[in-house]
Amino acid sequence: MSTAESAEIFDRGYRAYDGPRTGVQSSMRAVFVATVQRALGLRRKFRYKIVPLATILIAYVPALVFLGITALLPSEIAGQVVAEYAGYFELITVMMLLLTAFVVPEVMGSDRKTGLFGLYMASPLSRWSYLGAKFVGVMAVLSLVTTMPSVFQMAGYSLLGIGPDGFVEILKTLFKIVVSGLILSIFFALFGMAASTLTNRHLFASAGIVMTTIATTGFTEAIIENTDSPAWVELFSVFQVPLELIVRVWGSSDEFPGITGVSTIASFGAWAGACVLFAGIILFGYRRMEVTK
Amino acid sequence: MDLVNTTTAEAPSPPSPSSVISAVAVSKSWGTNQVFSDVTAEVPPGITGLLGSNGSGKTTLLGMLLALHEPDSGQLRVLGQDPADAGPELRMHIGYAPEHHNLPDDVLAQDLVRHIAMVHGLPRREATTRSSDALWLVGLGEERARPIGTMSTGQRQRVKLAQAIAHGPKLALLDEPTDGLDPVQRDDMLALIRRIGTEFDIHVVLSSHLLEEVERIADNVVILANGKVRAAGPIDQLYQGQGGMTVVLDDGVTDVANTLQRAGYVAEVDRNTIRIGTDEPLEQLANAIRDAVVEHGAPLRRLDASRQSLEDLFLDEVYGS
Numbered sequence: 001m002s003t004a005e006s007a008e009i010f011d012r013g014y015r016a017y018d019g020p021r022t023g024v025q026s027s028m029r030a031v032f033v034a035t036v037q038r039a040l041g042l043r044r045k046f047r048y049k050i051v052p053l054a055t056i057l058i059a060y061v062p063a064l065v066f067l068g069i070t071a072l073l074p075s076e077i078a079g080q081v082v083a084e085y086a087g088y089f090e091l092i093t094v095m096m097l098l099l100t101a102f103v104v105p106e107v108m109g110s111d112r113k114t115g116l117f118g119l120y121m122a123s124p125l126s127r128w129s130y131l132g133a134k135f136v137g138v139m140a141v142l143s144l145v146t147t148m149p150s151v152f153q154m155a156g157y158s159l160l161g162i163g164p165d166g167f168v169e170i171l172k173t174l175f176k177i178v179v180s181g182l183i184l185s186i187f188f189a190l191f192g193m194a195a196s197t198l199t200n201r202h203l204f205a206s207a208g209i210v211m212t213t214i215a216t217t218g219f220t221e222a223i224i225e226n227t228d229s230p231a232w233v234e235l236f237s238v239f240q241v242p243l244e245l246i247v248r249v250w251g252s253s254d255e256f257p258g259i260t261g262v263s264t265i266a267s268f269g270a271w272a273g274a275c276v277l278f279a280g281i282i283l284f285g286y287r288r289m290e291v292t293k
Numbered sequence: 294m295d296l297v298n299t300t301t302a303e304a305p306s307p308p309s310p311s312s313v314i315s316a317v318a319v320s321k322s323w324g325t326n327q328v329f330s331d332v333t334a335e336v337p338p339g340i341t342g343l344l345g346s347n348g349s350g351k352t353t354l355l356g357m358l359l360a361l362h363e364p365d366s367g368q369l370r371v372l373g374q375d376p377a378d379a380g381p382e383l384r385m386h387i388g389y390a391p392e393h394h395n396l397p398d399d400v401l402a403q404d405l406v407r408h409i410a411m412v413h414g415l416p417r418r419e420a421t422t423r424s425s426d427a428l429w430l431v432g433l434g435e436e437r438a439r440p441i442g443t444m445s446t447g448q449r450q451r452v453k454l455a456q457a458i459a460h461g462p463k464l465a466l467l468d469e470p471t472d473g474l475d476p477v478q479r480d481d482m483l484a485l486i487r488r489i490g491t492e493f494d495i496h497v498v499l500s501s502h503l504l505e506e507v508e509r510i511a512d513n514v515v516i517l518a519n520g521k522v523r524a525a526g527p528i529d530q531l532y533q534g535q536g537g538m539t540v541v542l543d544d545g546v547t548d549v550a551n552t553l554q555r556a557g558y559v560a561e562v563d564r565n566t567i568r569i570g571t572d573e574p575l576e577q578l579a580n581a582i583r584d585a586v587v588e589h590g591a592p593l594r595r596l597d598a599s600r601q602s603l604e605d606l607f608l609d610e611v612y613g614s
Contacts, residue, residue: 017461019416026414031412121361122389122391
């Protein structure tokens with residue numbers, strides 16, 4: 001039975017705070033969590049969840065189909081139908097592009113449009129720690145499309161007895177999947193963030209991301225087909241740059257030969273150069289951004 | 294007028310340890326535009342009104358207090374720390390409510406306030422409790438689960454105030470906190486700010502272009518104009534030396550005025566009214582008037598103390614008498 005001596009007042013109302021405060025890393029973690037939540041439409045109305053969740057689920061459909069085919073059809077036929085790991089990354093790149101175009105402008109532009117960026121800058125965060133938290137948040141969301149479907153695919157193949165042989169092979173395959181996922185995620189996260197730095201308008205940024213990808217891909221393909229241009233011209237395609245590096249990770253095959261005549265160093269250089277360019281746009285844009293109004 | 298703790302100093306004295314904010318010979322420019330030039334000022338504890346016309350440097354000053362901009366030269370200290378050295382650590386103890394009304398429309402008030410508290414370093418549980426407490430304090434306890442987009446301007450202003458104080462700052466920077474409010478809401482908001490500044494150990498810097506509201510709730514004032522702090526210090530001290538008295542006599546007006554002028558006062562005569570200005574405490578002037586009236590046997594009809602409003606003070610400092 002409770003007594004008067006044991007009674008406590010829990011609701012004391014607003015009062016001064018002298019308790020513990022965590023550091024900048026916790027501030028970054030809070031921004032990271034908010035970024036993931038906003039990107040996926042969590043704690044928001046249902047309509048905000050439709051596009052990100054549908055895009056992510058669709059990215060897993062090929063893996064499910066391949067696993068079904070492998071389980072149901074004879075291995076000779078299944079082997080001709082299902083995609084290799086490198087090919088899977090090519091299959092999901094469209095989903096990747098859609099997710100980038102939808103999610104990144106939402107999590108970057110809305111902070112500036114709603115004044116939240118100013119509130120962040122008045123906190124322990126700096127522009128760079130803020131951008132770091134945003135980048136990791138965007139990467140985490142994009143990884144749901146770039147990395148997890150292939151992990152799911154590998155797990156399924158292993159259960160069906162056609163996965164990597166032995167623990168070491170599993171680790172090797174997993175490592176390649178993670179590296180490939182990072183290549184795609186880093187590239188598209190920076191690409192999306194750079195586009196979102198240039199405008200506060202969600203629609204403009206999304207359109208810019210899609211149009212730049214389509215335009216560079218179409219333009220480079222047209223040049224290659226209609227002129228005697230060297231093969232490295234393809235490295236100017238936003239689509240091709242990360243995929244080409246992923247082919248190098250898995251090794252070229254008949255199905256995915258990669259661009260002949262372009263070295264791995266050149267492929268990496270194109271990817272890294274594009275990433276540096278995108279990062280430069282982001283850093284330059286945010287360095288000049290006004291925050292106290 | 295004599296300025297209190299302000300402006301250019303050939304040999305700046307070190308900042309007082311009791312000051313919430315102190316600036317010693319601070320200069321700042323954007324390109325060729327000199328925003329501040331060799332400014333020295335101190336802001337004591339309490340509620341301080343930051344007054345200035347457009348382009349006077351209020352925004353830049355707030356940015357410098359938040360360590361978002363560094364001074365080109367001079368020494369700036371906020372809560373005893375140099376913002377340039379202790380930026381993130383310092384901002385952990387500062388709350389900021391911006392001027393704009395934009396907030397994320399689809400976010401619940403309690404989610405935003407809790408999030409900003411967590412960004413300021415509060416553990417999640419504390420942030421949750423305190424965001425609720427802060428929203429109750431500003432009068433939005435029942436509305437805390439509403440999306441901000443469905444709230445009125447007055448409620449949004451309260452959300453901004455709640456997010457600025459939820460993490461228990463030592464200093465709250467409030468940029469135009471009554472902007473867009475009707476007179477009743479403005480009164481409520483001013484009372485709330487006064488309460489925050491007096492009951493919870495939070496020093497408040499209130500940026501406003503409405504002199505009357507600063508006069509009502511602030512203990513101290515900083516007047517900015519043309520890149521300089523034109524006046525700063527406790528409002529009461531600034532008023533000292535800005536006062537005067539008005540005497541209405543039935544007879545003997547000239548005699549009394551001459552006696553006061555001989556005593557060193559500036560006395561202006563208008564028919565049977567004498568207006569006397571002084572830099573001294575009013576009690577001293579009242580005694581001089583009493584003596585002069587007695588000396589000439591002048592029949593006294595009325596004696597009023599006249600004090601300048603903050604608006605007079607502001608106009609006087611910025612544009613001259």
